Amino acid sequence: xxxxxxFVNGTSKNGKVVAVYGTLxxxxxxxxxxxxxxxxxxxxxxxxxxxxxxxxxxxxxxYVSEGDxxxxxxxxxxxxxxxxxxxxxxxxxxxxxxxxxxxxxxxVSKEPESMLAHxxxxxxxxxxxxxxxxxxxxxxxxxxxEPILNYLRHGQLIVNEGINIRGVLEEARFFGIxxxxxxxxxxxxxxxxxxxxxPISRKEFVRxxxxxxxxxxxxxxxxxxSGADLSRLDLRYINFKMANLSRCNLTHANxxxxxxxxxxxxxxxxxxxxxxxxxxxxxxxxxxxxKGCNFEDPSGLKANLEGANLKGVDMEGSQMTGVxxxxxxxxxxxxxNCNLRGATLAGTDLENCDLSGCDLQEANLRGxxxxxxxxxxxxxxxxxxxxxx
Numbered sequence: 001x002x003x004x005x006x007f008v009n010g011t012s013k014n015g016k017v018v019a020v021y022g023t024l025x026x027x028x029x030x031x032x033x034x035x036x037x038x039x040x041x042x043x044x045x046x047x048x049x050x051x052x053x054x055x056x057x058x059x060x061x062x063y064v065s066e067g068d069x070x071x072x073x074x075x076x077x078x079x080x081x082x083x084x085x086x087x088x089x090x091x092x093x094x095x096x097x098x099x100x101x102x103x104x105x106x107x108v109s110k111e112p113e114s115m116l117a118h119x120x121x122x123x124x125x126x127x128x129x130x131x132x133x134x135x136x137x138x139x140x141x142x143x144x145x146e147p148i149l150n151y152l153r154h155g156q157l158i159v160n161e162g163i164n165i166r167g168v169l170e171e172a173r174f175f176g177i178x179x180x181x182x183x184x185x186x187x188x189x190x191x192x193x194x195x196x197x198x199p200i201s202r203k204e205f206v207r208x209x210x211x212x213x214x215x216x217x218x219x220x221x222x223x224x225x226s227g228a229d230l231s232r233l234d235l236r237y238i239n240f241k242m243a244n245l246s247r248c249n250l251t252h253a254n255x256x257x258x259x260x261x262x263x264x265x266x267x268x269x270x271x272x273x274x275x276x277x278x279x280x281x282x283x284x285x286x287x288x289x290x291k292g293c294n295f296e297d298p299s300g301l302k303a304n305l306e307g308a309n310l311k312g313v314d315m316e317g318s319q320m321t322g323v324x325x326x327x328x329x330x331x332x333x334x335x336x337n338c339n340l341r342g343a344t345l346a347g348t349d350l351e352n353c354d355l356s357g358c359d360l361q362e363a364n365l366r367g368x369x370x371x372x373x374x375x376x377x378x379x380x381x382x383x384x385x386x387x388x389x
Contacts (some may be wrong), residue, residue: 001019001020001021002019002020002056002057002058003017003018003019003020003058003059004017004018004020004056004058004059004060004061004062005017005059005060005061005062006018006031006034006035006062006063006064007035007061007062007063007064007073008035008037008063008064008122009043009063009064009065009066009068009070009071010063010071010072010073011073012073012074014035014112015061016031016034016035018030018031018034020053020056022053023053024042024050024051024052024053027042027053027056028040028041028042028064031064035064036118036121037064037066038066039064039065039066040065040066040067041064041065041067042062042063042064042065043062043063043065043070044060044061044062044063045061045063047070047072049070050062089103089104090102090103090104091103091104091107091120091136092133092134092135092136093135093136093138094131094135094136094137094138095138095140095141095142095145096138096139096140096141096142096145097142098142099135100142100145100146100149102149102152102153104120104121106149106152106153107119107120107152108120108121110151110152110155111152111176111177111178111179111180113176113178114175114176114177114178115174115175115176116152116175116176116177119136120136140171140174141167141171143163143167144163144164144167144168144170144171145171146160147159147160147163147168148168148171148172148175148177148180151177151180152177157180157183157184157187165184165187165188165191166188168184169181169184169185169188172184198224199224199225199226199227199228199244200223200224200225200228201228202228202229202230205225205228205230205233206233209233209234217237217239218237218238218239219238219239220238220239220240220243221239221240221241221242221243222241222242222243222244223240223243223244224243224244225243225244225245225248226244226245226246226247226248227246227247227248228245228248228249229248229249230245230248230249230250230253231249231250231251231252231253232251232252232253233253233254234253234254235253235254235255235258236254236255236256236257236258237256237257237258238255238258238259239258239259240258240259240260240263241259241260241261241262241263242261242262242263243260243263243264244263244264245260245263245264245265245268246264246265246266246267246268247266247267247268248265248268248269249268249269250268250269250270250273251269251270251271251272251273252271252272252273252274253270253273253274254273254274255270255273255274255275255278256274256275256276256277256278256297257276257277257278257279257301258278258279259279260278260279260280260283261279261280261281261282261283262281262282262283262284263280263283263284264283264284265280265283265284265285265288266284266285266286266287266288267286267287267288268285268288268289269288269289270288270289270290270293271289271290271291271292271293272291272292272293273290273293273294274293274294275290275293275294275295275303276294276295276296276297276301276303277297277301277302277303278295278303278304279303279304280303280304280305280308281304281305281306281307281308282306282307282308282309283305283308283309284308284309285308285309285310285313286309286310286311286312286313287311287312287313288310288313288314289313289314290313290314290315290318291314291315291316291317291318292316292317292318293315293318293319294318294319295318295319295320295321295323296319296320296321296322296339300322302322302323302324303320303323303324304323304324305323305324305325305328306324306325306326306327306328307326307327307328308325308328308329309328309329310325310328310329310330310333311329311330311331311332311333312331312332312333313330313333313334314333314334315333315334315335315338316334316335316336316337316338317336317337317338318335318338318339319338319339320338320339320340320343321339321340321341321342321343322341322342322343322344323340323343323344324343324344325343325344325345325348326344326345326346326347326348327346327347327348328345328348328349329348329349330348330349330350330353331349331350331351331352331353332351332352332353333350333353333354334353334354335353335354335355335358336354336355336356336357336358337356337357337358338355338358338359339358339359340355340358340359340360340363341359341360341361341362341363342361342362342363343360343363343364344363344364345363345364345365345368346364346365346366346367346368347366347367347368348365348368348369349368349369350365350368350369350370350373351369351370351371351372351373352371352372352373353370353373353374354373354374355373355374355375355378356374356375356376356377356378357376357377357378358375358378359378359380360378360380361380
């Protein structure tokens with residue numbers, strides 16, 4: 001792959017190294033984008049016109065023209081007091097009705113790839129509009145432009161009190177002053193108060209419940225309730241999807257038809273809770289206590305615990321008729337004296353699970369792992385067709 005260095009015709013500054021590929025037109029297109037001009041022809045260092053890309057060699061230095069004749073950069077003195085395009089020219093900018101006077105070099109040197117640099121690097125390249133006094137018109141906020149101009153003058157970010165730093169950031173982005181924009185983003189980030197990840201207390205949650213209309217859907221997805229006392233609260237139909245309810249006290253809480261999908265209930269105490277029609281798909285309730293819970297809905301709406309992690313849970317004496325525990329993990333769990341009549345336990349891991357005294361009539365245990373499971377004192381006989389492993 002060949003590489004060449006491109007300069008604007010007549011200059012030897014702010015060159016761009018580019019790869020040579022495709023046709024001569026492709027190279028001119030790349031030159032236009034890199035140098036901010038309408039490239040139409042290329043010259044070598046001796047002023048020879050390049051009309052075939054095959055003539056270009058690796059590491060050539062080429063000069064890009066908009067159609068004007070070749071100008072030798074060694075013989076042209078670009079920075080003179082009487083030259084209109086000189087970077088030492090004094091310019092006046094009319095920014096939203098307020099005048100700012102500065103030099104061309106201030107606008108060009110610090111951020112050579114910015115919009116301001118492209119606008120004022122060469123006179124009238126962009127066809128800049130001027131007012132009747134000759135000031136260049138730019139329709140932007142003068143309040144936010146002043147810190148940007150001072151940054152271009154001395155390289156320091158200084159924002160006066162009372163000026164919204166986010167407004168300065170938007171102007172910096174508009175003018176393409178990337179280094180300043182990065183600094184402003186860091187300042188804004190550091191000025192923001194740290195996020196509060198502390199758990200929600202019972203008092204805060206009760207206040208939230210009382211302030212919410214009974215007709216509004218309560219959404220608590222992803223909230224942190226870790227260790228909170230939510231016992232005996234009416235939590236029906238609330239969406240707790242992916243919420244952190246670990247070590248919560250939910251004893252005798254009414255969670256009828258609530259959504260606990262993928263919620264963290266590890267170590268929670270849910271003894272005596274009403275869980276009719278609850279959705280607990282893929283939740284993590286490892287080590288939780290659910291003794292004496294009611295999953296049985298008289299209307300026929302069945303609780304769904306498919307794929308839930310229920311390792312080591314204590315669900316002794318719970319009413320679980322028709323509950324869906326498909327492919328759930330109940331390893332080392334205590335389900336003593338549970339009513340599991342008609343429950344779906346297909347593919348469930350019941351290893352070392354205590355099912356003594358349970359009612360498993362019409363329960364589906366196909367494909368479940370019952371290694372080491374205890375089936376003593378069953379209320380109804382367990383038919384062999386119910387389990388195949």
